[in-house]
Amino acid sequence: MCFLFLTTDFSPSTTIFNQSINQSIDQPLITMNPAISNLVLMLVMMQVSKRLDWENPSTILYVRILYVSATVITLSIYLITRQIIINKNDQTTLKYLDEPNKLSGETEKKLVTTTVKQYDIGQINQCIKGVFTGLAMTGFMHLYMKYTNPLLMQSLSPLKGAVEANIVKIHLFGKQPINDLARPFKAASLFGALDPNASTDKHSIEKAEVSGKGGVKEE
Amino acid sequence: MLEGYFAGVQERVLSRSWNMEGIVLALVLVTVGLYLGGSYANKSKFESWIREQSKNLESQFFQVGVSKKELFFSDDEQHYVSYASGRVNVAQFIMKFTLESRQNFTVWLMEHVFHFFFESIEALNDEVEITATLHDDIKVDPFICAIVNKDDMDKKRKDNYFLSLTKTSDSDKLPVEYVYMSESAEINDALWTPELKELLEQNVDLIQYIAFTDQSSVHPFSLDETKPKFKAYLKLKLKSDKSSLARTSEIINRFLELIDFIASKKFKIRSEVSKKIAKVREAEVKKLQKLIDQDKKEQLEEQKLEEMKKQREKLKNNPKELEKLEKKQREKQQRKMMKKQRVRG
Numbered sequence: 001m002c003f004l005f006l007t008t009d010f011s012p013s014t015t016i017f018n019q020s021i022n023q024s025i026d027q028p029l030i031t032m033n034p035a036i037s038n039l040v041l042m043l044v045m046m047q048v049s050k051r052l053d054w055e056n057p058s059t060i061l062y063v064r065i066l067y068v069s070a071t072v073i074t075l076s077i078y079l080i081t082r083q084i085i086i087n088k089n090d091q092t093t094l095k096y097l098d099e100p101n102k103l104s105g106e107t108e109k110k111l112v113t114t115t116v117k118q119y120d121i122g123q124i125n126q127c128i129k130g131v132f133t134g135l136a137m138t139g140f141m142h143l144y145m146k147y148t149n150p151l152l153m154q155s156l157s158p159l160k161g162a163v164e165a166n167i168v169k170i171h172l173f174g175k176q177p178i179n180d181l182a183r184p185f186k187a188a189s190l191f192g193a194l195d196p197n198a199s200t201d202k203h204s205i206e207k208a209e210v211s212g213k214g215g216v217k218e219e
Numbered sequence: 220m221l222e223g224y225f226a227g228v229q230e231r232v233l234s235r236s237w238n239m240e241g242i243v244l245a246l247v248l249v250t251v252g253l254y255l256g257g258s259y260a261n262k263s264k265f266e267s268w269i270r271e272q273s274k275n276l277e278s279q280f281f282q283v284g285v286s287k288k289e290l291f292f293s294d295d296e297q298h299y300v301s302y303a304s305g306r307v308n309v310a311q312f313i314m315k316f317t318l319e320s321r322q323n324f325t326v327w328l329m330e331h332v333f334h335f336f337f338e339s340i341e342a343l344n345d346e347v348e349i350t351a352t353l354h355d356d357i358k359v360d361p362f363i364c365a366i367v368n369k370d371d372m373d374k375k376r377k378d379n380y381f382l383s384l385t386k387t388s389d390s391d392k393l394p395v396e397y398v399y400m401s402e403s404a405e406i407n408d409a410l411w412t413p414e415l416k417e418l419l420e421q422n423v424d425l426i427q428y429i430a431f432t433d434q435s436s437v438h439p440f441s442l443d444e445t446k447p448k449f450k451a452y453l454k455l456k457l458k459s460d461k462s463s464l465a466r467t468s469e470i471i472n473r474f475l476e477l478i479d480f481i482a483s484k485k486f487k488i489r490s491e492v493s494k495k496i497a498k499v500r501e502a503e504v505k506k507l508q509k510l511i512d513q514d515k516k517e518q519l520e521e522q523k524l525e526e527m528k529k530q531r532e533k534l535k536n537n538p539k540e541l542e543k544l545e546k547k548q549r550e551k552q553q554r555k556m557m558k559k560q561r562v563r564g
Contacts, residue, residue, distance in 0.1 A: 091369055091395045093387065113376055113387050115369045129336055209387065212503050215380025215438040 034164050041157055049152050063151050067138070070155040075131050077162045077172065082124045084171045090116040096184045096199045097208060109199075111208040112184075119183055123167040134158055257321035258296040264345065265291075265299050265316055267459045268467070273301075275468040279475060280312065281305025296322035297343060308482040309475065311352045316457065317343045345457035346427065349471070353449055353482055360488045361447040362496055364401040364410060365430035366393060366419065376400070380439070381432040384499060394420045400430075402499065403492045410477065410486075418473055422466055427454035429474060431481060434500075442511070445504050451478050 052059055095113050100106035114122075134154055141150040162168055166185045169175045177183060184199055269291055276283045280303040284290040291301040299316040306312070320327045320343060330342035353359065363381050376382045385400040392411050393399065397419055399407050410431075419426060433447035453474045455467060480486055488496075527548070534541040 093369065093389050093398060095387065113373050115372075118369075118371070125335065132336075206386070210384050210499060212380060212384045212438075212506075214377050214383030215436055217437060 038157060038160070041160060042153065045153050045156065049149055052152075054148060060148055063148060063155075067151040067155040070159050071131065071135060074158045074162045075128070077168060078124055078128050078131065081168050081171045082121065082128070085117060085120045085124060085167075088117070088171070090120075092116045094119050094183060095205050095209075097201070097204060098184075098199070109204075109208070110213075111205060111211070113209075116183065120167055120171070123165075123185070127162070127165055127167065130161075131158060253324040254322055257324060257327070260321050261296050261318045262293075264457065264459045265318060268316075268347075268457055268464065269299075269301055269314075271464040272468060272471065275471065276303050276312075279303070279306055279472070280309075296320075306475075308353055308357060308479055309351050310354045311350070313350045314347055315350070316347045318345050318457065319343055347455050347457050349453040349455070349474070351451040351453075351474075351478055353478070357449075357482045359433070359449040359481060359486075360493055360496075361433035361449075361500065362402055362406050362488055362493075363430075363432040363434060364403075364406045365399070365428055365432070365452075366397050366426075367400050367428040367430075368423070368426060369396055369398055370427070372398065372400075375428060379430075379436040381430070381434040381436060384434060384503070392416060394423065396423045402496050403488075405492055406488065410480070415473070415477075418470065422470055425456050425458065425463060425466060426470060427456065429453055429477070431477075439503075439507060442504065442507060445500065445507060447500070449481075451481075 052063075054060070092115060093113070094116050095111065097109040098112045100109055138150045138154045141147045166181050170177050170181055175181055180186075186199075273283050273290055282305045283301075283303045285292045285300065285302045291299050293299045297318040297320055299318075301314040301316070303312040303314075304310060320330060327342075330340060333340045334342050363385050365382060365385065367375055367382070367387075372387070376387075382400050385402055388399050388401070388404075390399050390407065392407070393416060401407050430452040431449070432452070433449050435444060435448070435450070436452070437444075439445045451474070453471070455470065458464075458467075530544060531541065534544060
């Protein structure tokens with residue numbers, strides 16, 4: 001999404017808006033909704049990128065170093081977390097109702113029966129996948145399309161995402177898996193969660209459990 | 220003159236650079252080598268397993284092997300089948316083996332890399348699934364009871380119809396790596412022994428599931444397929460080191476003992492439990508019947524539409540008659556609508 005913003009030149013009328021955002025940065029970022037703080041970070045990075053001297057080849061070198069090191073740190077955070085999960089080997093059974101995959105025409109929620117360990121590994125693998133996807137995108141933009149801006153924009157936000165990831169909070173920072181961090185994690189939404197207990201409602205789980213949906217061979 | 224011709228050829232052969240051909244030849248050799256090495260690895264792993272187990276199975280069964288001469292049958296480098304029969308209680312003992320696709324290194328690599336990125340791509344593991352059926356004269360009340368390793372248990376539930384009819388529950392009587400997927404705690408208790416827990420504890424790396432069921436592992440699509448037929452399943456990781464082979468024999472023997480117990484008169488299900496189980500089966504039959512009926516209805520409607528089309532086609536050259544027919548059809552539809560409205564009102 002942020003790529004769309006990259007080429008936008010800010011007209012004077014929008015700088016007022018920028019200033020008001022800049023003021024709010026003085027408040028601690030942690031209390032903010034991650035979606036909003038992401039936006040703030042993006043705007044700040046845009047300002048930074050405006051003030052950089054892109055004609056100077058050493059700038060590009062420094063930005064490249066920044067990007068590579070940020071990616072390496074992000075990836076290591078995830079890999080360390082993954083190792084912690086494997087070592088903990090939490091075999092507690094976890095049952096929940098997963099949202100239907102609307103793209104493949106599913107309408108009903110699916111029951112997932114798994115263990116805490118496997119759920120956590122799934123979550124962390126998704127994060128790691130994200131790192132590689134970002135790497136491919138930015139690599140394409142930078143190496144093929146010769147853009148340097150994405151390098152700067154994509155260096156700090158994945159790192160921020162890693163530190164804010166539920167799964168990292170639980171395992172690396174030792175937070176208790178309760179409230180917002182209770183498994184299964186709720187999908188982050190700007191408009192608030194729909195029904196917090198929809199995925200763990202005992203009655204619906206029991207009903208879904210004996211539904212006899214297994215064993216359908218897809219050819 | 221001919222000599223001169225050959226000398227020319229020799230000169231040309233020697234002066235040409237054969238780099239490209241060399242690279243191609245090397246690649247071909249590497250590919251063939253990888254294939255031979257991979258398929259040999261699979262075959263030797265499988266054969267050391269089946270040779271060792273056949274010794275044990277021979278003490279249990281009259282016939283071990285797919286025929287009198289052959290011990291097993293191979294579909295390809297990663298799928299094998301073996302069979303045993305002729306034992307008290309057990310009529311058939313079918314072993315189906317899957318192995319990693321080592322014979323095709325590229326596929327093997329792709330499967331393992333892409334499995335991480337896409338859930339839909341699955342790599343086969345070294346596994347054996349044993350299916351045992353009873354003799355026809357042995358009657359066992361319908362029930363489903365399975366002890367399942369928690370690794371990938373969601374996938375096991377998805378792959379096996381009978382598991383998706385059960386409730387998953389933890390139990391103190393099982394090691395923490397296992398759960399019951401069963402229809403009744405009473406049946407779990409009836410099949411449980413302290414030795415069973417010990418067996419599971421010692422073989423967490425091998426036992427994937429032990430299951431007893433009257434329903435099939437494939438989702439039924441006809442009423443015939445819902446009829447109860449007792450089967451016992453044992454899924455194991457395929458490992459060919461010495462300790463695993465010995466432990467595997469032990470597991471198989473204990474599995475057969477459990478089957479003997481279920482087939483014996485000592486194993487009984489209380490009628491209340493049986494009634495509860497029967498209700499689940501009836502509900503499934505109803506669901507299936509509904510689907511079948513719906514299918515039939517759709518087919519009938521399609522037929523009707525086709526007939527209407529045919530009638531119109533016949534009257535194509537006769538506009539007057541066609542108008543009459545259309546009027547008739549319209550009136551029929553209107554009457555139908557009226558009827559519906561009246562029913563609703």
